Amino acid sequence: MNTTRPSESGIAVKSAVKRSNMPLYLIMLTCIVPMLAAVLLYYVPSLRPDGSTNYGNFVQPQRPMPSADTLRLTTLDGKPFDLQTLKGKWLLLTSDGGACPDSCAQKLHFTRNGHASQGKNVQRIQRVWFVTDDQPVPDKVLQAYKGTIMLRADPKALSQFLLDEADRTGDEVAVEKKMDSYLWIIDPNGNLIMHYPGNQTDPIRFRGDLAKLLHASTIG
Numbered sequence: 149m150n151t152t153r154p155s156e157s158g159i160a161v162k163s164a165v166k167r168s169n170m171p172l173y174l175i176m177l178t179c180i181v182p183m184l185a186a187v188l189l190y191y192v193p194s195l196r197p198d199g200s201t202n203y204g205n206f207v208q209p210q211r212p213m214p215s216a217d218t219l220r221l222t223t224l225d226g227k228p229f230d231l232q233t234l235k236g237k238w239l240l241l242t243s244d245g246g247a248c249p250d251s252c253a254q255k256l257h258f259t260r261n262g263h264a265s266q267g268k269n270v271q272r273i274q275r276v277w278f279v280t281d282d283q284p285v286p287d288k289v290l291q292a293y294k295g296t297i298m299l300r301a302d303p304k305a306l307s308q309f310l311l312d313e314a315d316r317t318g319d320e321v322a323v324e325k326k327m328d329s330y331l332w333i334i335d336p337n338g339n340l341i342m343h344y345p346g347n348q349t350d351p352i353r354f355r356g357d358l359a360k361l362l363h364a365s366t367i368g
Contacts, residue, residue: 203350213231214309237272238274243301245324260295275297278300
């Protein structure tokens with residue numbers, strides 16, 4: 149940029165002022181650094197500070213989604229279903245018997261409302277309910293939670309994916325009860341990453357965690 153200033157003799161002279169690119173670099177840096185930090189903290193859990201603000205508990209280590217041969221699933225009408233086909237989306241998981249008592253319905257309610265609350269990000273999320281027995285699902289539950297993918301699963305095989313080794317101890321009833329006491333999140337890469345305390349989950353904090361994950365991640 150050229151500016152004009154008077155000389156000592158009173159004659160106007162022009163001086164060139166060089167324009168600096170430093171402000172532009174600083175703006176770019178302030179935009180990039182938070183994104184890089186969020187991605188790093190997401191993929192390297194050991195770097196997260198002890199005072200992290202997440203509500204749910206991280207699954208350590210993260211567990212990859214099982215293949216269709218390892219975890220055999222069927223839809224409610226008996227058709228085989230491969231969980232791998234849902235890769236690329238954030239999955240909100242619940243597990244319970246088909247009769248779906250109030251505690252089960254409350255978990256489905258949490259995942260439905262958590263999903264619906266994400267605004268423009270709703271298309272990045274899918275809800276899944278693992279039905280761990282052969283009991284018919286009540287019509288009122290089918291109607292209330294349309295949009296949830298309902299899949300029948302063998303509880304023993306399912307527990308190998310959803311539960312830590314310590315939680316898989318005990319008889320089949322105890323293991324199923326343990327699974328019924330959680331909600332889970334799978335990331336778009338197919339990794340089980342977080343769990344929540346079932347129907348005791350704080351729905352507001354659950355929605356907050358989900359919003360943070362979607363905001364910090366560019367996948368899914």
